[in-house]
Amino acid sequence: MSGRPARQFDRETRLRLRRVCLGLLSYLMFLVPMSIAVHAGSSTMGWSGVAVFTGLAVSINGVALAAIASGWSKRFADPSLLVPQLVAAMLLALGMIHFFEGEARSVLLLLFVAVFFFGLFGLDTRRYLLLTIGTAVGYAGLSTWELASAGASQDAWLMEALRFSALVVVTIWMSFIGGYFASIRRRVATQRKELEAANARLRELSIRDELTGLYNRRHLTERLEQESERSRRYGQGFSVALIDIDHFKAINDTHGHAVGDEVLVQFAAILRLQARFVDHVGQAPERTLGRFGGEEFMIILPGTPLAGARVCLERMRAAVARTPFETSAGPLVATFSAGLAEQREDEPSQALLQRADEALYRAKQAGRDRLES
Numbered sequence: 190m191s192g193r194p195a196r197q198f199d200r201e202t203r204l205r206l207r208r209v210c211l212g213l214l215s216y217l218m219f220l221v222p223m224s225i226a227v228h229a230g231s232s233t234m235g236w237s238g239v240a241v242f243t244g245l246a247v248s249i250n251g252v253a254l255a256a257i258a259s260g261w262s263k264r265f266a267d268p269s270l271l272v273p274q275l276v277a278a279m280l281l282a283l284g285m286i287h288f289f290e291g292e293a294r295s296v297l298l299l300l301f302v303a304v305f306f307f308g309l310f311g312l313d314t315r316r317y318l319l320l321t322i323g324t325a326v327g328y329a330g331l332s333t334w335e336l337a338s339a340g341a342s343q344d345a346w347l348m349e350a351l352r353f354s355a356l357v358v359v360t361i362w363m364s365f366i367g368g369y370f371a372s373i374r375r376r377v378a379t380q381r382k383e384l385e386a387a388n389a390r391l392r393e394l395s396i397r398d399e400l401t402g403l404y405n406r407r408h409l410t411e412r413l414e415q416e417s418e419r420s421r422r423y424g425q426g427f428s429v430a431l432i433d434i435d436h437f438k439a440i441n442d443t444h445g446h447a448v449g450d451e452v453l454v455q456f457a458a459i460l461r462l463q464a465r466f467v468d469h470v471g472q473a474p475e476r477t478l479g480r481f482g483g484e485e486f487m488i489i490l491p492g493t494p495l496a497g498a499r500v501c502l503e504r505m506r507a508a509v510a511r512t513p514f515e516t517s518a519g520p521l522v523a524t525f526s527a528g529l530a531e532q533r534e535d536e537p538s539q540a541l542l543q544r545a546d547e548a549l550y551r552a553k554q555a556g557r558d559r560l561e562s
């Protein structure tokens with residue numbers, strides 16, 4: 190099949206479009222009582238008036254649909270265009286009411302109630318009350334003009350006053366109830382956002398090492414597994430290195446555990462800084478650095494062969510060796526040894542890790558402060 194792919198709308202836009210369609214449906218439903226009234230002779234609008242009403246309703250909704258679907262409405266504070274749609278509906282209802290008399294007019298006041306119900310999608314109490322004032326002023330103005338120009342009887346004025354007061358009472362009540370719903374909806378939305386933020390924070394905490402802020406062992410193991418899978422699937426190799434501070438026990442024993450912690454934190458900061466360094470031109474896949482446990486760290490270098498990993502680790506080794514750790518016991522110098530391994534085709538991650546560990550052991554045996562692979 191050819192042709193352009195169907196346009197994908199985001200969740201919010203789909204919701205807004207659905208609401209406009211609902212609005213159009215409610216306009217069209219009003220065609221039923223209107224047509225009955227016209228048929229019964231209770232309206233002066235005639236069938237041409239019904240056609241004009243239908244045309245206007247379809248046009249209002251068509252414009253709203255186009256503005257929302259094209260994304261144009263997103264430039265406004267109210268991208269659902271709820272207020273303009275309600276104002277248009279209110280004006281249309283006022284225009285309609287003008288053509289109805291007597292009992293039919295009373296019944297068609299329900300048009301306004303329907304418009305107010307539509308406001309439940311997003312109006313707060315203040316906007317609802319403004320809509321109430323607009324409706325009341327509009328209706329009072331229209332009726333006064335009609336009655337005065339027809340030289341109506343006192344009874345007719347009283348009947349209109351009855352309709353007007355009922356309309357105002359109902360719309361004021363709807364304003365408060367609608368506003369209440371709006372506040373509940375806002376609260377739920379805020380709570381959902383807070384919950385999402387808390388969840389994101391928990392997720393982040395669950396993959397971090399508390400002391401150094403680097404990734405923890407669980408995340409490293411997961412990432413190693415993912416990298417293995419990716420390498421199997423796309424044939425893109427990667428390397429891994431285990432990094433272990435030399436004679437760390439001596440630092441602890443001589444200066445205390447707290448000073449050992451200070452060294453671990455600063456050691457992690459140096460590794461983090463060096464891990465970000467880009468060794469070659471082009472976008473290197475992001476490296477994953479973490480604390481594997483105790484004074485042992487791990488770095489996963491995606492898309493990096495052994496030679497590239499060596500360059501990175503050598504830069505780290507030199508940086509650690511030349512940077513004294515500023516601790517509460519004074520400046521301390523430390524070195525590290527590292528074992529490197531490049532993933533072999535179809536090699537399970539555990540076997541790769543085992544080879545890196547053996548290389549680390551050899552580095553320690555060979556005198557420390559060195560890399561082995």
Ligand SMILES: Nc1nc2c(ncn2[C@@H]2O[C@H](COP(=O)(O)OP(=O)(O)OP(=O)(O)O)[C@@H](O)[C@H]2O)c(=O)[nH]1
Binds near residue numbers: 438446
């Ligand atoms: N301060 C501190 N020490 C830790 C922490 N985790 C592990 N250690 C210490 O790290 C030391 C590791 O000692 P060893 O495994 O003997 O290794 P090493 O002294 O570094 O010697 P080599 O690795 O052979 O060079 C132990 O003293 C542990 O108590 C920690 O979170 N904080």
